[in-house]
Amino acid sequence: MKASQLFYPTLREVPSEAEIASHQLLLRAGFIRKTSAGVYSYLPLAKRVLRKIENIIREEMDRAGGQELMMPIIQPQELWEKSGRWSVYGDEMFRLYDRHNRGFALGPTHEEIITTLVDADVQSYRDLPLLLYQIQNKYRDEIRPRFGLMRGREFIMKDLYSFDVDYEGLDVSYKKMHSAYRAIYDRMNLNYRVVEADSGAIGGNESHEFMVLADSGECTVIYCESCDYAANVEKAQCKAADDIKSKSDLMSIEKISTPGMKTVHDLVTLGISEQEVLKTLMYSADEEIIAVVLRGDRDLNEIKLKNFLGAEQLFMADEASVRERCGAGFGSLGPVGLKLKIYADLELTGMRNFSCGANEDNYHFTHVNMGRDFVPEAVIDLRNAVEGDLCPVCSASLKSIRGIEVGHIFKLGTKYSDAMGASFINANGEEKAMIMGCYGIGVSRTMAAAVEQNNDDNGIIWPIPIAPYHVIIVPVNTKKEEQMQAANSIYEELIADGIEVILDDRDERAGVKFKDADLIGIPIKITIGPKSLQEKQAEVKKRWEGETELVPLDQVVKTIKGIIAAGMKK
Ligand code: ATP
Ligand code: MG
Secondary structure (H helix, E strand, C coil): CECCCCCCCCCCCCCCCCCCHHHHHHHHCCCEEEEECCEEEECHHHHHHHHHHHHHHHHHHHHCCCEECCCCCEEEHHHHHHHCHHHHCHHHCEEEECCCCCEEEECCCCHHHHHHHHHHHCCEHHHCCEEEEEEEEEECCCCCCECCCCECCEEEEEEEEEEECCHHHHHHHHHHHHHHHHHHHHHCCCCEEEEECCCCCCCCCCEEEEEEECCCCCEEEEEECCCCCEEECCCCCCCCCHHHCCCCCCCCCEEEECCCCCCHHHHHCCCCCHHHEEEEEEEEECCEEEEEEEECCCCECHHHHHHHHCCCCEEECCHHHHHHHHCCCCCCCCCCCCCCCEEEEHHHHHCCCEEEECCCCCEEEEEECECCCECCCEEECCECCCCCCECCCCCCEEEEEEEEEEEEEEEEECHHHHHHCCEEECCCCCEEECEEEEEEEEHHHHHHHHHHHCEECCEECCCHHHCCCCEEEEECCCCCHHHHHHHHHHHHHHHHCCCCEEECCCCCCHHHHHHHHHHHCCCEEEEECHHHHHCCEEEEEECCCCCEEEEEHHHHHHHHHHHHHHCCCC
């Protein structure tokens, strides 16, 4: 491709709406343009990257036994009503109505469609397992579309669905996908981690997320350096820390006056540390008001609470109903004398003589002890794990790191096959529900994640396997015939060898061309300048390394091939 003909409108300025590197660089380098919040056009360079990512995914899905198909984006309301999700999905679903006022969703995901499809055309165990996938746009009206392609409202996803005759079969399909995903991210040269993820309240389910590690990631990954344990923060288990159990004697409970003090931090001014405060939160769980207590400096993990309770709906109770039930407002609540079910975090078993609200405005208790002063309904793991907690597997100290969720695999069981009536006849002639799994990859998000992980002050540094082009040739002065001749001949030779190459034939200053080459992130740059040309040489530079190599003109193609074959060593 000649740069003079390539549509890549680069920008000098960093667009003000872009906060993270990938968003800034993909805009600046002319890869994407915004149409509306979370909706983007992919320009030619981006389209090439997407195609490479998609092809790697496709090859690995096919290798694992997947078959590609394509399902409609427009999905009828009836199917979503059958699964019960038309009402549950809420505002994240884009809905539209046809001329007969029939409702449709713009597909946010495809369980309803695929399960119906398979149900209609698969009757026998002989036709299973089936692994069907597509690569297609998805639509989700996200509350906060942001960070460019990271959280779009229209985005590209690969979604595969597995159908098996039994749970052993599902295990096999799940393992196949797990290794296929590893192969995919390995091939893309991305630095990632596989983490345990929440799979809801139903036991026996399993879920993993694939996280590309980057400081800008929206997810927190908790992992152990001593063993393989890694989980996202929603899932990461906290161990009861026996060794931090306080040895102090139980003291007598005391009521103290705390005028105007409402937060854990206010109590700190009395010389009470956050770790000695008991925080009381009020929730409405399927319309029942419950209390949750945990250490003052900890964050409640709502997913753990919801899973333990098996609640459909869980949200923080409003202050008026709390005051009605407890006699005090937020900030003065505590478990002592409370006539509600109390759920205590596991860590409280190790705490003695803590402070908490007295259920009376402007008063707190000190020297409160669980078991003596209040008895919880259950003591369970309810808080978010943090760095320094003990690994639930090997008890080493846990670490925390940020990640971008690029893939998610999930054992569904019979959730959708039951709802949509997808059954088959087994070898004994009995009718059974198909056992399902679903496996997503954020294709457009993966492109952004790759940039997030591979950039410097000058621009993007594409990993070779997904780079829009492998090589860019920059003749320093396009008006000099001998430079253009050398450039053209290398260009032709590389093309003949199947190497994807841009020739920057624009009549621009060399500095501008070098800057653009760096910005768009082409992994290998060949510079043809007057000095090296005199020696019948060209300069070859890897985008991810500092040094420039002088290579005889007749060796350039061989050198490039060698670099591509060796890949990027980081
Ligand atoms: P998130 O927690 O980030 O909202 P999710 O759990 O809703 O993700 P899934 O429904 O599992 O996501 O979708 C599969 C994959 O699609 C995700 O792992 C992610 O890579 C990608 N994805 C999900 N939502 C978006 C989005 N709004 N924009 C871009 N990619 C997305
Ligand atoms: Mg989501």
